[in-house]
Amino acid sequence: xxxxxxxxxxxxxxxxxxxxxxxxxxxxxxxxxxxxxxxxxxxxxxxxxxxxxxxxxxxxxxxxxxxxxxxxxxxxxxxxxxxxxxxxxxxxxxxxxxxxxxxxxxxxxxxxxxxxxx
Amino acid sequence: xxxxxxxxxxxxxxxxxxxxxxxxxxxxxxxxxxxxxxxxxxxxxxxxxxxxxxxxxxxxxxxxxxxxxxxxxxxxxxxxxxxxxxxxxxxxxxxxxxxxxxxxxxxxxxxxx
Numbered sequence: 001x002x003x004x005x006x007x008x009x010x011x012x013x014x015x016x017x018x019x020x021x022x023x024x025x026x027x028x029x030x031x032x033x034x035x036x037x038x039x040x041x042x043x044x045x046x047x048x049x050x051x052x053x054x055x056x057x058x059x060x061x062x063x064x065x066x067x068x069x070x071x072x073x074x075x076x077x078x079x080x081x082x083x084x085x086x087x088x089x090x091x092x093x094x095x096x097x098x099x100x101x102x103x104x105x106x107x108x109x110x111x112x113x114x115x116x117x118x
Numbered sequence: 119x120x121x122x123x124x125x126x127x128x129x130x131x132x133x134x135x136x137x138x139x140x141x142x143x144x145x146x147x148x149x150x151x152x153x154x155x156x157x158x159x160x161x162x163x164x165x166x167x168x169x170x171x172x173x174x175x176x177x178x179x180x181x182x183x184x185x186x187x188x189x190x191x192x193x194x195x196x197x198x199x200x201x202x203x204x205x206x207x208x209x210x211x212x213x214x215x216x217x218x219x220x221x222x223x224x225x226x227x228x229x230x231x
Contacts, residue, residue: 042221
């Protein structure tokens with residue numbers, strides 16, 4: 001009964017290829033995110049969707065195209081992969097408004113997809 | 119642009135030592151500050167701090183927020199090798215119902231036996 005699940009866990013591909021990473025959450029949350037973590041462990045937000053609508057797009061190259069078919073899914077498609085795209089990609093979800101008095105994380109993360117571009 | 123700065127970037131200590139990790143921030147619509155621990159997989163939640171001056175504790179870990187000076191510290195007492203990890207500070211800000219979590223670059227803590 002994984003809350004936020006991503007597939008695949010590992011993805012090794014060559015430069016120039018197109019690939020997709022899928023994310024699904026069964027928490028009933030309204031908002032989903034994609035984060036990129038580079039080799040130095042810096043976690044940076046890429047996109048945020050609320051009820052299938054794009055609300056945050058943080059100057060990500062347009063080779064990256066998120067797609068949200070419904071509020072439980074947020075997939076990431078990457079065209080013409082480059083070496084610099086190698087990273088761990090984390091999907092996350094949250095319910096808004098966020099309960100600031102909660103003892104839990106406002107964001108629930110998936111376990112990440114390690115993308116290696118050769 | 120929102121900014122979260124952590125220091126030190128890395129730290130090596132011996133078991134039993136006490137460490138203090140720092141986080142300063144500049145964000146437009148601050149809602150709360152969070153600390154996470156990351157080992158091999160996804161970040162693991164430690165604390166969420168919304169009010170100044172109220173310490174949150176969990177076992178050997180504690181954290182406090184200063185909203186006037188715009189910083190937070192995370193203390194770990196009597197460190198153990200299992201505390202070795204990257205500790206991430208993040209700030210939650212929002213414009214309306216759009217929430218965003220902005221992370222610092224992390225502090226890599228290594229605890230040697």
